[in-house]
Amino acid sequence: MGLRTPLTERLGVPFPIIGAPMAGISHGALARAVTEGGGLGMIGVGSTDRAELIAREARIASDGGRLRFGVGLMAWALDDRPELLEQTMAAKPALVSVSFGSPAPYVERLHEAGITVASQVQSTARALAAVDAGVDIIVAQGTEAGGHTGTVGTLPLIQLVLEAVDAPVVAAGGIATPRGVAAALAAGAAGVWVGTCLLACPESASRAQARDKVLAADETETILTRVFDVAQGIGWPETFAGRALRNRFTDTWHGREEELDGDGDARRLLADARATGDYDTAYIYAGQAVGLVHRPVPAAQLVRNLGEGASSLLAERLEALLVDRPTRWPDNGAIV
Ligand SMILES: Cc1cc2nc3c(=O)[nH]c(=O)nc-3n(C[C@H](O)[C@H](O)[C@H](O)COP(=O)(O)O)c2cc1C
Incomplete structure (x- = not known):
């Protein structure tokens, strides 16, 4: 069974699964594999990355123009490095995320170029500000997430953001199995945005x-x-x-x-x-879902498993959970 949400409709992908932009980790090969698996892969661009990286990795991610991909930028770095935005727009991605700082100065230009804009938010206030700025997809990023993030857990955050905004909300932070994908979709998210579960994939750029x-x-x-x-x-x-x-x-x-x-x-x-590469001292950014990463599965297979697994789980669980009669409460509130 397939999955249809405002995200799959907007991005034209089979599964509502976005491979998170991860600077230094999600370059063209990982982004391409995620897209080939039925999601949308994103290239992560760090604040100190050379601008040339974007065109080079975009060629790989798109397989020379055949596949869609996204690019993730850091808002706080763009003021000093406008060339990162220029090079991103020149690469013609389907989706650009502008996170960690205000996306407002960049949304209009991206829209003029026909690019869908996402932004990761870590609170209701940031979600409302992103909607005001014209952002199309709000990514509620919980503190479980790997990499830079806020302090509110994914579950309260997606409930808060879903209640606060009408735009499609995508859940990020701690999602690494079909159960996590199914939970986010059942709660009303339009999709999921996964990073940590891709860290051990052979296509990742890590050592x-x-x-x-x-x-x-x-x-x-x-x-x-x-x-x-x-x-x-x-x-x-x-x-x-x-x-x-x-x-x-x-x-x-x-x-x-x-x-x-x-x-x-x-x-x-x-x-x-x-x-x-001495990781007793050097950093490895990773989220709490790292405990769910047991094997170096190719990214396309991992994304297919997430999408297909979530759709069967949702079908089975909903059938098992829903009863064909109204819920009845005893009048006196006694436990029956
Ligand atoms: C190694 C690593 C690097 C990351 N780098 C970026 C980045 O460059 N830009 C960005 O917007 N988010 C970055 N993130 C955050 C992800 O976009 C995303 O929010 C997170 O991976 C989702 O939670 P999860 O790790 O539990 O799946 C990074 C995450 C990780 C694990």
């Missing part, structure tokens, strides 16, 4: 050592922390910390960010560890 750490980690091993941004001197707004696997660096520095800011040795240690 083999990082993929092994992802496969080995359980759901209790992540931390929401600013230490990696502080130690790299990256200009992330303080309201967005990043969820990563806990390691020796977070154990040493989380809670001591001010001290870390002035510590040149710690900064060099992190830079060296990143260069050599």
Whole structure:
């Protein structure tokens, strides 16, 4: 059985599943595999990425113009780096997300180019601001999510955002199996936006050592922390910390960010560890759903499993749950 939502209609994809943009991880190969599996794959563009990356990875994601894809940008980085928006528009993606900061200055230009605009939000206020700015798809990103995020859990957030806005709402954060997809759709989401479950896919741009750490980690091993941004001197707004696997660096520095800011040795240690792939010190951004990632499944197969699995679950569960009579409550409220 197939799935139809405002997202599948708008994006012309079989499954309401978006492969999250993940800087340094979701390049063209992963985005393409997600789209080939029936979702929409996105290329993640980091604040320090070279603008040339966008055209190169877009060629791979679109398989030379054959497939749709999306690009994810960080709003806070665009003021200083307008070329990232220019190059994104030139690559002709179907979807662009502008997250972590106000999308308002960019929406009109993207719409003029015929591009659908999404934005990840972490509160009701941000959802309402995104709708005001003309954003087409509101992505409610819970704190379970890997990478930079807010502090409200996905379940309360999607309920809040679904009640607050009329635009299609897509759920992000902690979704990694057909059960998670079915739960989000049953609650009223138009789709899901998944990142962590793709981290161990062979098409991801991460190193083999990082993929092994992802496969080995359980759901209790992540931390929401600013230490990696502080130690790299990256200009992330303080309201967005990043969820990563806990390691020796977070154990040493989380809670001591001010001290870390002035510590040149710690900064060099992190830079060296990143260069050599030493993940006891370097970061691996990942969400709580990391505990559900057990095998390095190809991304197209993973997306197909999510979509097909969610549609059978919904069909089975709804049939089993719904009874053909009105619910009756005893008058006196007694348990019967
Ligand atoms: C490794 C990693 C890198 C990420 N990088 C970005 C990014 O560059 N841009 C962005 O908008 N979101 C980024 N995110 C957040 C995702 O878009 C998304 O919100 C998240 O992966 C969804 O939750 P999940 O990880 O539980 O599936 C990243 C997430 C991860 C795990």
